Amino acid sequence: MNKVLTLITFLPMVGILLILLVPKNNKTLIRVLAATFTGLQVLIAVWIYINFDSGTTSMQFREQYKWIPSFNIEYFMGIDGLSVTMVLLTAFLSFICIFASWGINKGVKGYFAMFLLLDTGMMGVFCSLDFFLFYIFWEVMLLPMYFLIGIWGSPSRVEPDGKVRGGPYAAIKFFLYTLFGSVLMLIAMLVLYFNVDIDPNTPGIQHTFNMLHLMDQSLHTGVLNDFNVRLWVYAALFVGFAIKVPLFPFHTWLPDAHVEAPTAVSVILAGVLLKMGTYGMLRISFPMLPDAMKWEYFAYGLAILGVINIIYGAFCAMAQTDLKKLVAYSSISHMGIVLLGMSGLTSLGMNGAVMQMFNHGTGTAMLFLLVGVIYDRAHHRNIDGFGGLAVRMPIYTAAMSLAFFAGLGLPGLSSFMSEVFSFLGAFGSEMFNLKAITIISTIGIVLTAGYFLWTFQRMFLGELNPKYKDLPDINGRELFTIIPLGIIIIFLGIYPAPLLNLMKTSLNELVEVIKAADPILLGLQ
Amino acid sequence: MSLFDVIFYLFAAFTLASAALMVVSKNIVHSAVGLLFSFFGVAGIYVLLAADFLAVVQVLVYVGGILILLLFGVMLTQRITSVDMRTGTLQLVPAILAVAGIFVILFRVIRTTSWNIVPEAEAQFIPTAEKIGYLLMTDFLIPFEIVSVLLLAALIGAAFIARKGT
């Protein structure tokens, strides 16, 4: 099983091939195939979880082959504590999303093929250790996402103010935003590539895309020894990843994309794609340019942007009347906590941040699934258009309240742990004084409670809206997608150790690496 | 000029003459006969080249097979009894010029190339049938099989194409 990463990454591709062979009218078989392959993926993920050695900082399940030798491009896969959590999350959410997509009836074949392609792209991003390979997977994701939002999202419509909105608009917006980020990332990648020398002893520069080499500061040559250049490279990478997170002010693609996308795609978008931004920072920006990360303006900038995300996102969420948009803005707010946790460069904060990535993945997935459930029944998402649903749909209400309370960080539910430790980590930072920033950001806790409870009240409490007196409660298939998430949320809220133990060794090492970054390069300090 | 050489020239002249007849003749049946003789001539040349098996194949396949096939073609497309068994030619002058040019070119190439001839091999006259059979079943097994399949496919294809009313 030393090819396990290749297997988990390309298994969906096999699924695509099979799906393409199925006649397009045999929708059930297509769905079952998709479910089977993502299910297999989950099994492999479980195998990885069992066999993962959490005691070591080195990359595991490595696979390394020459791919394009003339440019030193390798097919290099491997995971450590940081990526294994994301791999688990991706496998798990993809599987669930297949079931959430069961109701898709338009272009079933294309939908599931695209979905599986997306799956491969996501897995590849988290598994690849070659920057070039990483970049390719990063771009591979874009394409299916574009079609999934554009074709299977809501149809194009003209708003009362004459603006054209809808799936195609959101898809293009998403695509262009991300592409813009990718270009910056590409530039940074090339700068790194051309200024890293694998073998400093022989004359002539041996370039490489191997991330482990790129992380090795002693191999950096040429312009990479100029601190200003390093700052620029860091900035380019940062913007590239920030768009994906999304960080204020690059976030406006997110509400549109979330609202217009079909439920399962929203889940993947919020659950996995957003994590890629922060994953990229932790996997690429921080370890490759640790000294630039430590430059005051960047460190404080990251924390301040995190706080803006938290508070601004919460305020925006409060003003929404569209339930899905509210959840989208709450994602922005929650991702701010990840950034805040990272910015302190402490073991607590870093672990808290990655835990938050995982927990937000499960929590927001649950929220989007539940939004999809009500949308399927009522065909609208206007918060004020409901009312008193708790009487009519007790199970749905219970599920939604679990998701809401997880979102507002109730103790005993997973995101509480990650939020607390993110805040603790940022507040206790030894390198930067983030105390005031952290205290300000805690306002977000109140705001989050405010908008979630307000929404909950408007939708579920009070008199039952007579329009919905016959609304059926959540059904078995929908429960099947939600219950596993609920169990994870509760379990990790009470006992986060299984998740934490996976990643802490790698993340503590990362913190040490950044702390030890050569201060001489910090010419400006 | 040995006997061998004389025989060669005879065969060569016979072959070329028959071929010329085939080209020049306006009657398609005459052409076919010319081709027949030409094939025989080539078979003779093979014998001179110590390729006895090949000579036999040439006679059997070409004379016995392909030519018959061609004649069938003639019969099926033109009634033998019809007067119009003649066929015309077209673009004769440019064609002759171009072909002559080609011949000159080939001739020049042949003359100017220094051939790396193995000298002592000239005398050997060993029957080749057994060796060819052996080689076909060993070294050339795969080409042999492929060509068999090709032949089969060609025959099926031919039968399909020639079907009436397609």
Place this chain on the structure above:
Amino acid sequence: MTVGLEHYLVLSAALFSLGLLAVITKKNAVTVLMGIELILNAANINFVAFARFIDTDLDGQIFAIFVIVTAAASAAVALAIVLNLYERLHSINLEEADSLAG
């Protein structure tokens, strides 16, 4: 001078030229086919001659056999096409088969 490789090659070249002439000038499709057979024969002579004079094993002859087989196959297909052509145009005059004209 004794008959050597070059003689055979010249013979082959002449045969080739004649075949070519037939292919280019003949109106009748069957005659064109005959020309093609001539060309193939010319090529075969070359194979055998080279096998005799340059490379003394039997590879050339075996190649020649393959050429003959392929020729048989192509003749069969070509005749089928001719028959088909006849079906359509009620003639095998190649002047009339000019749907490729620009």
Place this chain on the structure above:
Amino acid sequence: MITNAILILLLPLLAFTIQIFIGKRLPRKGDWVSTGAMFLAFFLAVPILIQALSSYDPNFKITQSWEWINFGAVNVTFGIHIDNLTAIMLIVVTLISSLIHLYSIGYMHDDPRYNRYFAYLSIFSFSMLGLILVDGFFGIYIFWELVGLSSYLLIGFWFEKNSAANAAKKAFITNRIGDVAMFAGILIIFTTLGVFNFEEVFRGIADGQLSGGLLTAAGILIFMGAVGKSAQFPLHVWLPDAMEGPTPVSALIHAATMVAAGVYMVGRTFVIYTADALLVIAYIGTITAFMAATIALVQKDIKRVLAYSTVSQLGFMMVGLGTGGYTAGLFHLITHAFFKALLFLGSGSVIHAVHSQEMDDMGGLRKKMPITFWTFLIGTLAISGVPPFSGFWSKDAILASALEFGMVNPTHMVIFVVTLLAAGMTGFYMLRAVYLTFGGEPRDKKKFDHAHESPLVMTIPLCVLALFAVGTIWWGWLEHLLTKPELSSYASSGVQVLEAGGGHPDVAHTAHKIAMFSSIAIAGLGILLSTLVYHWKKISAEAWGRRLKPIYTLFWNKYYFDELYGATVIAGTLFISKISSLFDMKVIDGFVNAVARITTRFAFGNGRFDIKIIDGMVNLVARVIGFFGAQLRTIQTGRVQNYILMALAAVVILFIIQQF
């Protein structure tokens, strides 16, 4: 004992799990599961108390902790910490909770979500017991939030009523504000000391690792948590609204236990408060006690009267703690738990009988509901501070502590004076409630006729609680067990500790005497006044109300706090949220769209240039090629033989060219 403690903690959780999933299908909708679990927890708590009493040691302590979350560098443990305070609180909570479970069986018997109600009660009991048992700030914060959740669920239990849903939301969010401040305090403590565990934190503070302004700030921030939970000024607004919940819930959560959690927490972490922090606590308590008492004077809803009296009493407790009367404050917490639960259950019994909460609809119920009346009266006398009822002893201790504080620091004498006034008002408004409810003639005849004494399952808890309101714990004995913890006792040897407050034995005695007489006097005065107004009708309440119109209006409108918050905090938040959203849509997204539009414009401009010039050139080339193509077209005869000929000719020509 640790096993007992764990079982106490887990039993309600188990009951909750059973109730929420299969409660509906159990016989009697599973009320016996929750109730039984609670009684079992009580019986498990008794041995703990017995052990604490039998050891009779102020430093009695059993702790145990387990690794929970290990970050490598930081290790967070989950631990159980039992000392005298815990043991007493365990008994108080489990006993009252058991009784209220029992009472609820009668009170809620025909509710459609009967099983859900018991599930919520169980989750509340679990959180409350956890809050008492845990050994560190992290744990207490978790259970702190969880009691907030259960409070939310129970206040909003009748969520079809908009007022209930609003009240629930208000309670949770107001609490959350306090919680966030508390969280900030925990942030300070943890990042400075690196531990959550109480004992270790105390040790670190005693060793001077955290001191001065930062420690004061941390203390005040932590106390803010208690301000939220214990409904202190300025976060008291949620508690009166919380009366929307079922009355037993009000008794359990919003009177006896949860709101007292703030006081408990301040007691538990008493040593971290600097003198300044304690002063803040004392003043907050004073303001709360006075303000709530004044509001309670004019309320007409019986539950609201009780709610404001609760707020006021919680203020008393804070005064006790803030002025250094550690034992007094906690003593009042314990006695208050019993008599306030009693009062609420009594009011519940009345509400159950007349189906109204307005005192205007009541009156004369004494004859119809004798048990309820007598127990309610006992509770009233206890809360008013009439000797020998339990409330007298504890309130007296608080006043003594306040007076002592004032005598030592004369500038802060105001605390004692105001608190004393509030104590007087307590007697007044509580007696008023009794007279309006039980005394006089029935004001609503129809409802009166309908009224009847409650069933046994409801009156038994009343009697048991009344027993506790009459009798009391011996003060000296409590003082011994709940000795005020001294920071110095946590210090490592050789570290000098600056004492925050301190005992002043010389004034203590005097203070106690004065306080006792003044408290009896003021309580008597309050009761007398109340009797004059509402029983003997010597003074007209309406007339005085008209005469003091502005003050009356102010009290009636609860000092306009709700309106103030509505106009500032809530409106401000909503305003900012609207602005943010608009900003997001118009400015940021507008910018993005503008960029897109400019790009497309540019592309159109480009397009025109393209069509005219670049395309023109391209077309020209195409046309030229087209011309030659047309000429060459004639070569395309379509005859294969022609093509071959041309190829041959080309070969020949090429060969010739190559030759020369």
